[in-house]
Amino acid sequence: MSGAFSFGILSIDPGSAARRGRITTPHGTIETPAFMPVGTAGTVKGMTPEDLESLGFEIVLGNTYHLALRPGEEVVRRLGGLHRFMGWERAILTDSGGFQVLSLADLRTITDEGVSFRSHLDGSLLSMTPERSMQIQTSLGSDIVMAFDDCPALPSPRPRILEAVRRTSLWARRSREALLGPGQALFGIVQGGDDPALREQSAEEITALGFDGYAIGGVSVGESADLSRAVVALTAPRLPPDRPRYLMGMGTPADLVEMVALGCDLFDCVLPTRNxxxxxxxxxxxxxxxxxxxxxxxxxxxxxxxxxxxxxxxxxxxxxxxxxxxxxxxxxxxxxxxxxxxxxxxxxxxxxxxxxxxxxxxxxxxxxxxxxxxxxxxxxxxxxxxxxxxxxxxx
Amino acid sequence: MSGAFSFGILSIDPGSAARRGRITTPHGTIETPAFMPVGTAGTVKGMTPEDLESLGFEIVLGNTYHLALRPGEEVVRRLGGLHRFMGWERAILTDSGGFQVLSLADLRTITDEGVSFRSHLDGSLLSMTPERSMQIQTSLGSDIVMAFDDCPALPSPRPRILEAVRRTSLWARRSREALLGPGQALFGIVQGGDDPALREQSAEEITALGFDGYAIGGVSVGESADLSRAVVALTAPRLPPDRPRYLMGMGTPADLVEMVALGCDLFDCVLPTRNxxxxxxxxxxxxxxxxxxxxxxxxxxxxxxxxxxxxxxxxxxxxxxxxxxxxxxxxxxxxxxxxxxxxxxxxxxxxxxxxxxxxxxxxxxxxxxxxxxxxxxxxxxxxxxxxxxxxxxxx
Structure with missing residues (x-):
């Protein structure tokens, strides 16, 4: 254990918004900008923890939805948490499960309460709410917990994006009120689709709640790379400069170097492993x-x-x-x-x-x-x- | 390169026929008794060369039939041989391809000349003869080359086993006459099915030809474990005590400790990897x-x-x-x-x-x-x- 969560900026590039930072977590430090390999089901496919360490990774991403369905967060908790379960001693960020519920579940109903869905594995009827997501992520014991958000695909009609922004703020507040485990940090997520005004509104509402870090969600969800970049360009500057900025689910090597220039600190994407x-x-x-x-x-x-x-x-x-x-x-x-x-x-x-x-x-x-x-x-x-x-x- | 092929016995167990030996090859020494992981297509499935080294293996087995079909031995030769192709610097033994031709090929005709068969990959018509097998194994550059043999499944009628013994001796002689690469050792194979007299005859004929080492073939080809062990028990003592004895394609951990007691030095089996x-x-x-x-x-x-x-x-x-x-x-x-x-x-x-x-x-x-x-x-x-x-x- 190397202490509680913190973030410090070590240097700022004079010719761009790129920053060199360091995140401290109970499971070690992360030099940023950093890429997080995706470990969907408690394993980065084909890699051992030693492989990831020797490649120099300091943090991996785990998927709340997948782990809750199989093997179930209670099994992981009983076995000492996700770090111990997968034999990875460095930091872990878990997503909230919202994205997977919306994209993978066979059937779903979204209300302000949460999402009801059928498991893509066995068709069983389940539900995911901000409280449930926080509970799962607490059982997993990740270092960085993501607030539960509503992430619509693009293109979506403006009313759907507006609704997602409203609901994301509502759910962020409920996520914020949940009790997490010791040392766990919580990141809020900004939505708003490709609408500049809604992005601005979401950034204001989420940052007003006060989180340990902030994520730009709702990119790389069907839109062009140029549009993704434009959304990040207008959202990143609206996030507090003294907190880490995590760009969710994006992208190619070219995306990463562009997004670093806009001031993003953390990245994840399945491209390197899936490709x-x-x-x-x-x-x-x-x-x-x-x-x-x-x-x-x-x-x-x-x-x-x-x-x-x-x-x-x-x-x-x-x-x-x-x-x-x-x-x-x-x-x-x-x-x-x-x-x-x-x-x-x-x-x-x-x-x-x-x-x-x-x-x-x-x-x-x-x-x-x-x-x-x-x-x-x-x-x-x-x-x-x-x-x-x-x-x-x-x- | 650590020198030409040789075999020395370091100690003999007083209470059994077990022996502790050392094989020297151009790619290092092998402490015997030794198990050889099976690397069918130029890879022991899922393992890197470093993995195998760290597990302590000093030799792996490559499959001539598979490599000749894909990527083709000429590709491997042009790339510097099988060691370099698969990034494995220690010793390699290649089988002759006879076994796979008989067990995997879709259609086959065996004559004294060799085996005509259709590839299990694309159905193309190919043939394997002692000369062709030696040519492939020379291109692969393995340290230990296996003579081309005729290996019938068990049970087989006695005439079929008798024919296999005759043909195996004929093919062993032709394998023996082929020109191999520098430093390559050649092992002869004893057949004879489950017939003690035929095993004795085959052992006599094969050892009379003079090889660098001897293999007991035709076990673990459909018979019970007890019968396999009985065949080894009667064959091993008929092989020259100053040459390595390789028991082909067998077996369980229990098989191995029994067969070491009978004086076998080298083993291979797909059980640990396939299971x-x-x-x-x-x-x-x-x-x-x-x-x-x-x-x-x-x-x-x-x-x-x-x-x-x-x-x-x-x-x-x-x-x-x-x-x-x-x-x-x-x-x-x-x-x-x-x-x-x-x-x-x-x-x-x-x-x-x-x-x-x-x-x-x-x-x-x-x-x-x-x-x-x-x-x-x-x-x-x-x-x-x-x-x-x-x-x-x-x-």
């Missing part, structure tokens, strides 16, 4: 589909600039072979590589902020990825709710 | 099916006596959760545990031989497993050809 399993690898210059036949006898590593354990030891030919043969090791090695890319990008971003040259770093990255930008954009799934911002469900 | 993926874990007292609901909230490790990285960090409850949720990490952790069990058993066996107390070690192990013996026997698949002795095919 890995589908054979899509991130590199220092773009994406590479390892399944392509041109790699059948290619002795080169995936990325000559990459220092990950996969690029140090294996050829593209071998990785393609593993993918084509449907071998488990394919998913494991691809995931190691992609997560290393994300961790390394954030390390470089932090160093650039410390050196006061983040704006140059951003320009340099933009230039590198220009050619690949279109590809990245078109690879964005049509239904972002399930494919980018949600739990990492597929095996 | 792991099916949720069956080996422990110091028997087997444990991790999927059982009784483990849902069990905080204990799989095996309190086990020092593997899985038992040191994870509960039965967590491992059951991963299995039930269909998580990749389930296969990985279960495989780590099972392979550790096998490696540890062989370490203990070697120590017991060195201490001159292997007979006691064997009695002690028999007593431990007595209660579980029936379970192990009934768990033996009806068609051992595909399920125990073959390549480890399932993802």
């Amino acid at each position: 890995a399993r589908n054979g899509t690898l991130f590199t220092s210059t773009g994406r590479l589909s390892i399944k392509r036949s041109e790699f059948a006898a290619d002795p080169r590593p995936v990325d000559g600039e990459c220092s990950c354990p996969v690029c140090r030891r294996f050829s593209r030919a071998y990785l393609r072979h593993l993918y084509v043969a449907g071998e488990i090791l394919s998913m494991r090695l691809n995931t190691l590589h992609n997560l290393h890319q994300y961790a390394d990008l954030m390390r470089r971003a932090r160093a650039a902020i410390e050196a006061g040259r983040y704006a140059e770093f951003l320009s340099e990255r933009r230039a590198r990825w220009t050619d690949r930008r279109r590809e990245a954009e078109t690879a964005r799934p049509a239904d972002g709710r399930q494919d980018c911002g949600g739990g990492d469900r597929m095996i | 792991a993926r099916n949720g069956t874990l080996f422990t110091s007292t028997g087997r444990l099916s991790i999927k059982r609901s009784e483990f849902a909230a069990d905080p204990r490790p799989v095996d309190g006596e086990c020092s593997c990285p899985v038992c040191r960090r994870f509960s039965r409850a967590y491992l059951r959760h991963l299995y039930v949720a269909g998580e990749i990490l389930s296969m990985r952790l279960n495989t780590l545990h099972n392979l550790h069990q096998y490696a540890d058993l062989m370490r203990r066996a070697r120590a017991a031989i060195e201490a001159g107390r292997y007979a006691e070690f064997l009695s002690e192990r028999r007593a431990r497993w007595t209660d579980r013996r029936r379970e192990a026997e009934t768990a033996r698949p009806a068609d051992g050809r595909q399920d125990c002795g073959g390549g480890d095919r399932m993802i």
Whole structure:
């Protein structure tokens, strides 16, 4: 235990809103800006805790909805909490379950009380409310608890977004009133869809409640990357500068460097892990589909600039072979590589902020990825709710 | 490169035929008795080379048939051989492909020339002969090359076994005449089914040809465990005592300790890896099916006596959760545990031989497993050809 939750800013980039910070939690510190791998069901798919530690991650995300359904938060609590259950000693953030309830449950009814839904696993009738979400997250014992919010997909009609903003404030207040476990921090979530006025209203209402940190929710839920970025650009400055800002469920490496420049500190996305399993690898210059036949006898590593354990030891030919043969090791090695890319990008971003040259770093990255930008954009799934911002469900 | 192939016996147990030996290969030494994990398609499923090294394995088995079909031995050769292709710097033994051709290929015709068959992957018409098998294994660059043999399932009519013995000798001679790569050792294989006279005849014919080592083939191909053991008991003593003896495709932990007592030095079997993926874990007292609901909230490790990285960090409850949720990490952790069990058993066996107390070690192990013996026997698949002795095919 390294103490209660706190956040300090170590340096601010002179040419952008990027900041270099440090979050302290009962399970260690997190150097920000930081990326959080998604550990949907108490495991970042294919990775052991040692893998994640050696990649340099200081925090992972757990999914409240998935864990409450299976194995059930009471089992996790009896076994000593989520850290102990999954053998991960560093920090954990848990989402509130709201997003998954809305995107995964087979049938649902939303009222001001909460969401009634049928489990996507067995069809049983369940409900999720702010109080229930706080109770689950307390049982899980995460370091950062997320308030329960109403997150509509985009596009949605304005009345639906307006309702979500109102309900998110109502639920944030009820989340705020719930009793959490010792040392647990609580983050509030800003909604508002793609409507600047509603984003402003939601930011005002949520920050007025006073949370340990703030999240920008409701992005990467079906809209274009440009629109996501525009929403973040108008929301981030409305959050208190002395609290961590968590951008939920986004995005590509290009997204991350842009969003850091806007002052975001924490990120999560299933892209690096899910793409890995589908054979899509991130590199220092773009994406590479390892399944392509041109790699059948290619002795080169995936990325000559990459220092990950996969690029140090294996050829593209071998990785393609593993993918084509449907071998488990394919998913494991691809995931190691992609997560290393994300961790390394954030390390470089932090160093650039410390050196006061983040704006140059951003320009340099933009230039590198220009050619690949279109590809990245078109690879964005049509239904972002399930494919980018949600739990990492597929095996 | 640690030199050419050699075998030395370090000590012999006074109370059994167990021997403690050391094989030297161009890719390091192998302390025997030793178990070889099965790396069917250039990967021991779910394990990295580092994993296998840290578990203490000094040699793995590669499948000639699988690698010749995909990615093709020419690709592997161009990429520097199988060691480099799969990133494994220690020793490799490759089987001859004969077993898989007979057990996996969709359609096949055996003549004295060789086997014509259709690929189980794409139905293409291929053939395998002693010369072709040697050529593939030379391209793969394995340290130990297996002669091409004719391995009938059991039960088989006596004429079929007789034919297999004749053909195995014919093919052993042709394998012997092929030119191998520098440093590659060649092992001959004894067949003869469950017929003592034919086993004797095959052992005489094969040993007369003179190989670097000898394998007992044609066991664990459909017969009972008792019959397998009886076949080994009568065959092992007919092999030259100064050459390593490799028992192919067998078996359970109980099989291994029995077969070491009969003077076998090398073993391979898909049981530890395949059972792991099916949720069956080996422990110091028997087997444990991790999927059982009784483990849902069990905080204990799989095996309190086990020092593997899985038992040191994870509960039965967590491992059951991963299995039930269909998580990749389930296969990985279960495989780590099972392979550790096998490696540890062989370490203990070697120590017991060195201490001159292997007979006691064997009695002690028999007593431990007595209660579980029936379970192990009934768990033996009806068609051992595909399920125990073959390549480890399932993802």
